[in-house]
Amino acid sequence: MSENIRSQSFDLIGIQECQRNRYPLLFVDKITNVIPGEKASGIKCFTYNEWFFPPHFDDEPNVPGFVQLECLVQTFIMTFLCMEEHKGKKTNFAGINNVKFKRKIIPGDRLNINANLESFKRGIAKGTAVSFVDGEPACSAELIVTLPDVFENFKPKKLAIEVKND
Amino acid sequence: MENKEKYEQVFIKSFALTKEALNENLIYESVPSWDSIGHMGMIAELEDAFNIELDTDDIIDFSSFEKGKEILQKYNVTV
Numbered sequence: 001m002s003e004n005i006r007s008q009s010f011d012l013i014g015i016q017e018c019q020r021n022r023y024p025l026l027f028v029d030k031i032t033n034v035i036p037g038e039k040a041s042g043i044k045c046f047t048y049n050e051w052f053f054p055p056h057f058d059d060e061p062n063v064p065g066f067v068q069l070e071c072l073v074q075t076f077i078m079t080f081l082c083m084e085e086h087k088g089k090k091t092n093f094a095g096i097n098n099v100k101f102k103r104k105i106i107p108g109d110r111l112n113i114n115a116n117l118e119s120f121k122r123g124i125a126k127g128t129a130v131s132f133v134d135g136e137p138a139c140s141a142e143l144i145v146t147l148p149d150v151f152e153n154f155k156p157k158k159l160a161i162e163v164k165n166d
Numbered sequence: 167m168e169n170k171e172k173y174e175q176v177f178i179k180s181f182a183l184t185k186e187a188l189n190e191n192l193i194y195e196s197v198p199s200w201d202s203i204g205h206m207g208m209i210a211e212l213e214d215a216f217n218i219e220l221d222t223d224d225i226i227d228f229s230s231f232e233k234g235k236e237i238l239q240k241y242n243v244t245v
Contacts, residue, residue: 094203122225124206144203154209154222155202156194156229 008034008082018081019074020090024051027070028113031078037120040082042075042113046105053107063105068139069096072129076115076143080125086147094124095144102137109133123151172215173238173245177231180208192231216243 010018010031021027028042046053046063053061077091105111115129123146130140167175174188181199183192194200200208209225212218212234218241220228228234235245 119210121210122206124203146203151202151206154206154225156205156226158194158229 006035007032008036010034010078010082015078018087019077020088021070021074025070026074027067028074028078031075031082034078034082036083037080037117039114039116040075040078042071042078042111042115044071044111044113046107046109046111048107050107061107063109065101065139068101068105068111068131069099069141071111071113071131072115072139072141073143073145075113076117076127076129077125077145079115079117079127080120080147086150089147089149091125092146092148093144094146095142097142097144099139099141100137101139103133103139105133105138111138122154123147123149169216169238169243169245173212173235176208176211176215180204180211188231190230190232194229212238216241218243 012029015028015031016022016026028044030043031040032043033039033041048061052064052067056062056064073093080086081089081091111131111133113129113131115127117125117127119126125145125147126143128140128142131138174185177183177188177192178185181197181204183197187197194205209220209228213220216238220237224237224240228237238245
């Protein structure tokens with residue numbers, strides 16, 4: 001079966017059926033080329049109407065780093081939240097490594113994001129995401145995200161610490 | 167590599183520990199790196215190292231360095 005036949009796309013409504021981020025913290029407009037359990041691509045278009053541009057900064061509006069990371073991770077989580085058994089579940093950050101910011105993103109820019117899921121086991125998803133503006137690298141990171149509904153089922157028991165009195 | 171050495175290497179790699187730290191006092195959450203996320207990483211490393219797949223109950227019961235040796239016996243891995 002070709003990749004085009006297997007891949008899925010999601011508009012804003014579909015994205016919100018899969019993940020729990022909402023305005024003003026939903027930072028992806030469209031998801032394309034999703035191969036469940038493998039990869040997803042995202043698109044985020046920035047206009048000056050975004051709530052963070054006026055304060056960041058009034059004389060030089062640009063996208064804050066945490067928003068750029070959210071764009072990456074919100075695309076990344078679609079690689080597994082698109083699966084029927086995980087749709088609509090909440091996710092938590094567990095780790096972000098090797099973050100690189102390469103380019104300022106300003107009003108009018110369209111961000112293209114590519115995310116790859118490298119492993120998804122027992123509610124822990126590990127992978128990478130990179131973003132581009134006009135083909136130029138913008139931001140990249142290695143991501144670890146947990147799915148608490150699944151992950152909590154595998155947490156070990158805590159041992160009681162034995163206190164000895166001499 | 168002997169099973170004992172493989173087992174120790176998993177803990178050293180997963181939790182960034184020295185060999186001296188591998189003893190009966192090493193239990194879940196006794197070192198900062200052995201938290202719930204670290205635990206899942208260590209389990210995945212063990213599964214790869216010994217080519218096994220642990221049951222959910224065993225993952226939950228795997229609460230110490232010593233207890234782990236008992237659990238691996240169930241999978242015919244003697245450490």
